[in-house]
Amino acid sequence: MLRIDHLVKSFAGEKARGKKNKAQEGHAAVFAVNDVSFEVKEGELFTLLGPSGCGKTTTLRSIAGLEKPDSGTITVGDRVMFSGGVKGGDRAVNMPANQRGLGMVFQSYAIWPHMTVFDNVAFPLQVRKRADRPSKAEIAERVERVLATMELSPQAGRQATKLSGGQQQRLALARALVIQPPLLLLDEPLSNLDAKLRESLRYELKRLQRELGITSVYVTHDQVEALALSTHIAVMEHGRVVQLGRPREVYESPSNKFVAEFIGTSNFIPGTVGSAQGGQHSVDTTNGRLFIESGSDLPTGSDVVVSIRPEAVELSTESRAGQVPNEWHGTVVARAFLGDAVDHVVAVDKHEIRARVNPSVSFEPGTQVYLQLDPTKISLVPVG
Amino acid sequence: MTLTSPPVRAEERTEPTGSTGASPSRRKLPLSPKFFIVAGVAAAIGYLALVPLGYLLWGTFFDAEGFDLGGFERAYGSGRMGELWGNSLAFAGGSAFLSLTVGTTLAYLNVRTAVPFKALFFAASIVPLIVPGILYTVSWIFLASPQIGLLNNFLEPVFGTAPFNIFSIWGMIWVEGLHSSPIVFLLMVAAFRSMDPSLEESALMSGATRLQTLRRVTLPLVRPALLSSVLVILITSLESFEVPALLGLQNGIYVFTSRIYFVFRSYPRDLQAAGALAVSLLAIAVIGVIIARLLAGRGTKTYQTVTGKGFRPRPLDLGKWRPVVGAGILIYFFATVVGPLLVLIYAALLPYYQAPSAEAFASFTLDNFRQVFEMDSAGRALVNSLVLGISAAVIVMALMSIAAWISVRSTIPGRGIVEQLSFVPLVIPGIVLGVSISFVYLRSPIPIYGTLLILLIAYCTKYMPYGMRYATTSMTQISSELEESAQVSGASWWTTFRRVLLPLLSPGIMAGFVYILVVSFRELSSSLLLYSPGNEVLSILIWEQFENGSFNVLAAIGVLMVVALVIMVTIAYKLGAKVGLRED
Ligand SMILES: Nc1ncnc2c1ncn2[C@@H]1O[C@H](COP(=O)(O)OP(=O)(O)OP(=O)(O)O)[C@@H](O)[C@H]1O
Ligand SMILES: [Mg+2]
Numbered sequence A: 001m002l003r004i005d006h007l008v009k010s011f012a013g014e015k016a017r018g019k020k021n022k023a024q025e026g027h028a029a030v031f032a033v034n035d036v037s038f039e040v041k042e043g044e045l046f047t048l049l050g051p052s053g054c055g056k057t058t059t060l061r062s063i064a065g066l067e068k069p070d071s072g073t074i075t076v077g078d079r080v081m082f083s084g085g086v087k088g089g090d091r092a093v094n095m096p097a098n099q100r101g102l103g104m105v106f107q108s109y110a111i112w113p114h115m116t117v118f119d120n121v122a123f124p125l126q127v128r129k130r131a132d133r134p135s136k137a138e139i140a141e142r143v144e145r146v147l148a149t150m151e152l153s154p155q156a157g158r159q160a161t162k163l164s165g166g167q168q169q170r171l172a173l174a175r176a177l178v179i180q181p182p183l184l185l186l187d188e189p190l191s192n193l194d195a196k197l198r199e200s201l202r203y204e205l206k207r208l209q210r211e212l213g214i215t216s217v218y219v220t221h222d223q224v225e226a227l228a229l230s231t232h233i234a235v236m237e238h239g240r241v242v243q244l245g246r247p248r249e250v251y252e253s254p255s256n257k258f259v260a261e262f263i264g265t266s267n268f269i270p271g272t273v274g275s276a277q278g279g280q281h282s283v284d285t286t287n288g289r290l291f292i293e294s295g296s297d298l299p300t301g302s303d304v305v306v307s308i309r310p311e312a313v314e315l316s317t318e319s320r321a322g323q324v325p326n327e328w329h330g331t332v333v334a335r336a337f338l339g340d341a342v343d344h345v346v347a348v349d350k351h352e353i354r355a356r357v358n359p360s361v362s363f364e365p366g367t368q369v370y371l372q373l374d375p376t377k378i379s380l381v382p383v384g
Numbered sequence B: 001m002t003l004t005s006p007p008v009r010a011e012e013r014t015e016p017t018g019s020t021g022a023s024p025s026r027r028k029l030p031l032s033p034k035f036f037i038v039a040g041v042a043a044a045i046g047y048l049a050l051v052p053l054g055y056l057l058w059g060t061f062f063d064a065e066g067f068d069l070g071g072f073e074r075a076y077g078s079g080r081m082g083e084l085w086g087n088s089l090a091f092a093g094g095s096a097f098l099s100l101t102v103g104t105t106l107a108y109l110n111v112r113t114a115v116p117f118k119a120l121f122f123a124a125s126i127v128p129l130i131v132p133g134i135l136y137t138v139s140w141i142f143l144a145s146p147q148i149g150l151l152n153n154f155l156e157p158v159f160g161t162a163p164f165n166i167f168s169i170w171g172m173i174w175v176e177g178l179h180s181s182p183i184v185f186l187l188m189v190a191a192f193r194s195m196d197p198s199l200e201e202s203a204l205m206s207g208a209t210r211l212q213t214l215r216r217v218t219l220p221l222v223r224p225a226l227l228s229s230v231l232v233i234l235i236t237s238l239e240s241f242e243v244p245a246l247l248g249l250q251n252g253i254y255v256f257t258s259r260i261y262f263v264f265r266s267y268p269r270d271l272q273a274a275g276a277l278a279v280s281l282l283a284i285a286v287i288g289v290i291i292a293r294l295l296a297g298r299g300t301k302t303y304q305t306v307t308g309k310g311f312r313p314r315p316l317d318l319g320k321w322r323p324v325v326g327a328g329i330l331i332y333f334f335a336t337v338v339g340p341l342l343v344l345i346y347a348a349l350l351p352y353y354q355a356p357s358a359e360a361f362a363s364f365t366l367d368n369f370r371q372v373f374e375m376d377s378a379g380r381a382l383v384n385s386l387v388l389g390i391s392a393a394v395i396v397m398a399l400m401s402i403a404a405w406i407s408v409r410s411t412i413p414g415r416g417i418v419e420q421l422s423f424v425p426l427v428i429p430g431i432v433l434g435v436s437i438s439f440v441y442l443r444s445p446i447p448i449y450g451t452l453l454i455l456l457i458a459y460c461t462k463y464m465p466y467g468m469r470y471a472t473t474s475m476t477q478i479s480s481e482l483e484e485s486a487q488v489s490g491a492s493w494w495t496t497f498r499r500v501l502l503p504l505l506s507p508g509i510m511a512g513f514v515y516i517l518v519v520s521f522r523e524l525s526s527s528l529l530l531y532s533p534g535n536e537v538l539s540i541l542i543w544e545q546f547e548n549g550s551f552n553v554l555a556a557i558g559v560l561m562v563v564a565l566v567i568m569v570t571i572a573y574k575l576g577a578k579v580g581l582r583e584d
Helices: A056-064 A117-126 A136-149 A165-177 A195-212 A223-229 A247-252 A257-264 B033-061 B070-076 B081-112 B118-125 B133-144 B150-159 B169-193 B197-205 B210-221 B223-239 B242-251 B256-265 B271-297 B319-349 B358-362 B367-374 B376-409 B415-427 B430-443 B452-477 B480-488 B493-521 B525-530 B538-548 B551-574
Strands: A002-011 A030-040 A045-049 A071-076 A079-083 A103-105 A183-187 A215-220 A232-237 A240-245 A267-277 A280-285 A288-293 A303-308 A313-316 A327-337 A342-348 A351-357 A368-373 A378-382
Touching (some): A002 A056, A030 A056, A030 A232, A030 A240, A045 A223, A056 A183, A103 A165, A103 B197, A117 A136, A117 A165, A165 A183, A165 A195, A165 B197, A195 A223, A215 A223, A223 A247, A223 A303, A232 A247, A232 A257, A240 A257, A247 A303, A267 A351, B033 B271, B033 B376, B033 B415, B033 B452, B081 B118, B081 B210, B081 B319, B118 B169, B133 B150, B133 B169, B133 B242, B133 B319, B169 B319, B223 B256, B242 B256, B256 B430, B256 B525, B271 B415, B367 B551, B376 B415, B376 B538, B415 B452, B430 B452, B430 B525, B493 B551, B538 B551
Parallel strands (some): A045 A215, A045 A232, A183 A215
Antiparallel strands (some): A002 A030, A002 A071, A232 A240, A267 A280, A267 A303, A280 A288, A303 A378, A313 A368
């Protein structure tokens, strides 16, 4: 569906800007994207994951046509969107953004504040060439259909700026989807929302993407988000893809230290949903049963990965079983002082759990400890 | 009325608790120094803003026998009314349209696209500051007059006749529009800069063409800035005097400003008729401001653009249009900056004006400059301009820094009125101010008519709003705690003001000072009505040379004046002042 081959994009160093030949300048160019290749199959949700500044946005914008890459090729379906050209071979191609027909959700949502919700969504249809512009009635019908899918119908007549954060995000999505694009591009669409909303919208997004079967490229720097949503993940560092694979492969067998550290700041434990009721889940893991409150609603029996942030783990030498829903028992194997916190690695059965606690609680390696896990701070990541 | 730069003051005001000294013990003693200073400043501002207007209305509508509309009859008599209104509106509307189109286009290209020659834009944008309107107009006479215009000389062989006639309504629109386009440019640059570029990008992603994006997304979003540019420009062109006077009078094309001058200067003087015209012009300006305010008021709230993270300006690629746009910009730069300045220098070096040729270059001489230096009135005019400029700047900034304290910091009832009053002169065209002030001092027993003092009063009134903007902007930036801590240490109000506030305000005050100095150097329209022989200022000197037909001497004075203004503006920039534009 989407194929990217050897994509390179550099930005001139500050002082070199405006000069014709970047190579001749003394100021090194920044290679925001450096030889990136990947393929996204029909219906997949492909995630570009990496720390700030690693080139995710630049890659996405190159696909969108908002950034002109230095070289490489970008193909959507059988249409060549960009080709840097090969010496003596194919001609260079750079299709303008407004002819690519892709959908995009911006990080800032970029909702036009001077239009109503309806007008925002109708815009992509209204600006079509006269020949293939739908009739007014058809535009209205299609817009209403998309708004209904996004549960925005009641707000259709409202000024777009009067929407809540979550509604704005759905509006941006509606606007991107109304033309039924072959490919949907999303740049950190959840990063402007607060944590609670983010989790529920994450599943919403996943559900929509599945139901509509729309091929998507998703940019994020949040590992849990990536694991929860993606069919495939490309982990990026300094403009390169350092690992590419299914979410499980990426967190179970990171290909190098960078990926291990970037992904591994969270604890991931595989399990199966034992029972689920209105956001209350009990999950059977190899370490025992866990009670988890989560915005997601997963059916009994589904395979999941439980993500436990190190901050969500409390350590103590005394058992509080009965008072707290989740308690495990383990042995401290390592300890590191971080200034404002102490990191412990605790062996629980076969797993090593990382716990970040405040400096007043510090245990020597070898200490037997109890781990208390806050059910509201554990994420459930469906896999499969 | 075309100041653009002093940033609009932030709306929030801190209401310091103890800072007004309104403690019970003080209440009993209202005759403190603070009371006198505050009351004095408020009275001075009220006097400057209201008295001339009062006299203007009274003198226009009343004569010795009571209410009388004779002035209107005489001013509008002999069927000139329609023509006058027609010309005025065509001139103001036409030049506003030109400068808005050019200025907005340039601002868009500069901020949002990868256009070549970006540095030239800002060079062009300070032209109105360093080339006063009267010189700019004269330059265009040198370039496009049917008799001596260089462009006509070049093109006459091609067309058979002189293609351009600067002494026409089109010529007037052209010169005024070009001269004020940088004002629009600066206003719109600020607006485009504050717009989240992804709003445009998402339109592109939706499949919109560049033009559709511009029309349906970009322009609606900058509408508030566009409307305030319309307001500024409309008043600028309504008030413009130099252009219609120099270009229109020859062929009898009158607009309000030039007609007022004509009536005021004809003999026997009919002050009531001049007043009637002045009142009409003032009414148009006020109505224009009200309409623009109403339009701008609607919707400004809605356009508080949602800006998100990842806000990094990404200029649009112009693609195949780049060379075309680049050429357009070079042409604009030559038309607004290089052409007028070069032709002024060229004329200043010639003994008499002629088309460039080997002969002409051979006759280059510094004679004109020598004549200027030997001219009695030149030295006097320079001294007068300096004295007036510096005194006006000192007085205005002193009054306004206290006025700014009253309006920003104090809790004195009615403090808002002081601020409003200080902005009143903003809508009074220079020539109307001249008429009004002459009404006051021709009728009042204070014997200052025909002295420099009357010019000083005119300048102080005219530049009061700009001083106020500079002063309030810096006042809002000073935390009220600094003032309060001085009071807690036992300092009196006046000591606090002098020792704490003034030093902290001084950068803003300096900036305002230089700005007023620069703009008062070029004031022409009200000076022209109020000066008397012996107390000319520089711009009057230029005007006199124009009336005498000594174009080459005029050019020499002009070159010297531009040099002086460049030096002053450079100092202003060095002082970190954001200097705006003011067109006289
Ligand atoms: N227009 C530009 N000019 C110069 N450098 C740029 C430009 N755009 C991006 N860069 C640089 O390219 C690199 C990659 O930027 P990019 O925006 O793709 O990062 P990102 O992975 O999306 O980061 P974030 O998670 O912070 O959004 C960064 O080092 C950035 O500074
Ligand atoms: Mg980014």
